[in-house]
Amino acid sequence: MSDLLIIFRKPPVGTSWAREALDLALVGAAFGQQASLVFMGDGVYQLLDNQQPDQVEQKGTQAMMKALPMYDIDQIFVSEESLSERGLTKDQLGFDCELIGQTELQALLKTHKQVFNF
Amino acid sequence: MLNLADKQIPTDEEGYLENLSDWQPEVAELIAEAEGLELTESHWEILNLLRQFYQEFELSPAMRPLVKYIGIHLDKDKAKSIYLMQLFGESPAKLASKLAGLPKPTNCL
Amino acid sequence: MNYSIAIYGGPYSDQSAHSALHFARAVLKREHSIQRVFFYHDGVYNSSALVSPPQDEANVPAQWQELAKEHDIELVVCIAAAVRRGLLDEKEAKRYSKATHNLADGFTLSGLGQLIDAGMTCDRLITFGA
Numbered sequence: 001m002s003d004l005l006i007i008f009r010k011p012p013v014g015t016s017w018a019r020e021a022l023d024l025a026l027v028g029a030a031f032g033q034q035a036s037l038v039f040m041g042d043g044v045y046q047l048l049d050n051q052q053p054d055q056v057e058q059k060g061t062q063a064m065m066k067a068l069p070m071y072d073i074d075q076i077f078v079s080e081e082s083l084s085e086r087g088l089t090k091d092q093l094g095f096d097c098e099l100i101g102q103t104e105l106q107a108l109l110k111t112h113k114q115v116f117n118f
Numbered sequence: 119m120l121n122l123a124d125k126q127i128p129t130d131e132e133g134y135l136e137n138l139s140d141w142q143p144e145v146a147e148l149i150a151e152a153e154g155l156e157l158t159e160s161h162w163e164i165l166n167l168l169r170q171f172y173q174e175f176e177l178s179p180a181m182r183p184l185v186k187y188i189g190i191h192l193d194k195d196k197a198k199s200i201y202l203m204q205l206f207g208e209s210p211a212k213l214a215s216k217l218a219g220l221p222k223p224t225n226c227l
Numbered sequence: 228m229n230y231s232i233a234i235y236g237g238p239y240s241d242q243s244a245h246s247a248l249h250f251a252r253a254v255l256k257r258e259h260s261i262q263r264v265f266f267y268h269d270g271v272y273n274s275s276a277l278v279s280p281p282q283d284e285a286n287v288p289a290q291w292q293e294l295a296k297e298h299d300i301e302l303v304v305c306i307a308a309a310v311r312r313g314l315l316d317e318k319e320a321k322r323y324s325k326a327t328h329n330l331a332d333g334f335t336l337s338g339l340g341q342l343i344d345a346g347m348t349c350d351r352l353i354t355f356g357a
Contacts, residue, residue: 026177026180029182030180030181030182030183059176063174063175063176063177064175064176064177066174066175067174067175067177067179067183070175070179070183070186070187071182071183072182072186
């Protein structure tokens with residue numbers, strides 16, 4: 001069981017939420033805390049392959065996300081419902097992640113002492 | 119400010135480059151000189167890897183991810199913080215980032 | 228119980244900054260303690276010394292200063308989020324060669340580790356503005 005559960009609900013660009021949530025995950029890891037990440041709502045867009053944040057003069061999160069294994073963050077969950085609501089499928093995602101439903105999400109929330117919601 | 123041949127390269131108070139695009143190996147040598155460090159091949163191996171890390175992830179790494187990355191790309195016995203400290207002193211991730219022309223780290227713990 | 232509070236919303240833009248103050252007062256009134264308030268995302272604007280509301284609106288940074296002083300609460304502002312938004316203390320102003328600094332007294336710039344630490348060490352970490 002990991003120590004931190006960080007929930008990403010915002011798209012990779014448009015606001016700084018996604019980047020700042022990811023910063024927290026990386027700092028948590030550097031702090032010796034095992035982090036699990038959940039992507040839901042518009043947060044699922046952070047997992048899409050081939051993003052071009054530079055088109056809107058942003059850095060986005062795609063490159064940083066690729067660094068997650070360097071920080072030993074490998075528990076990545078994505079809401080199946082949020083994907084299908086947006087007409088997305090798992091093979092469009094650029095990251096290894098586990099699809100979860102409402103029940104699994106509830107279990108994650110229940111088993112983590114610390115939950116950060118962005 | 120660093121003087122490279124006839125060109126002046128602006129740096130900030132702490133010696134970080136103002137413009138990351140000014141970086142070239144000769145600039146790293148100048149920064150090293152200002153830090154009282156002589157760059158050997160072992161230093162360069164790490165600096166080049168740091169630049170590769172930044173290009174790949176758009177991040178200046180903290181110590182732990184840097185060590186892990188070294189373990190993947192270089193000899194396992196170099197993937198140790200003690201090895202980096204022998205090369206770059208007490209805060210290796212910080213000094214090496216400066217030498218490699220990466221953005222100034224903001225995320226201090 | 229020992230609480231910490233995280234604030235992600237800026238004053239005068241987002242209710243969360245104001246609700247957090249109400250919550251903090253309620254917690255203290257019930258004789259619980261607050262160890263740390265951590266300001267992140269736009270919450271860093273709560274720490275500006277230059278906040279100048281009209282006389283009939285609350286001065287949020289001043290209220291935090293007062294509360295922190297009276298109840299010995301740490302006011303910690305995320306350094307990375309603050310510096311890029313133009314909130315600097317004297318040391319960072321020097322580090323980034325800026326002519327002036329504007330972090331209000333009583334607030335400290337520090338790393339995100341302080342937020343993780345608050346979550347680890349306090350009984351409750353309550354977030355406003357997520």
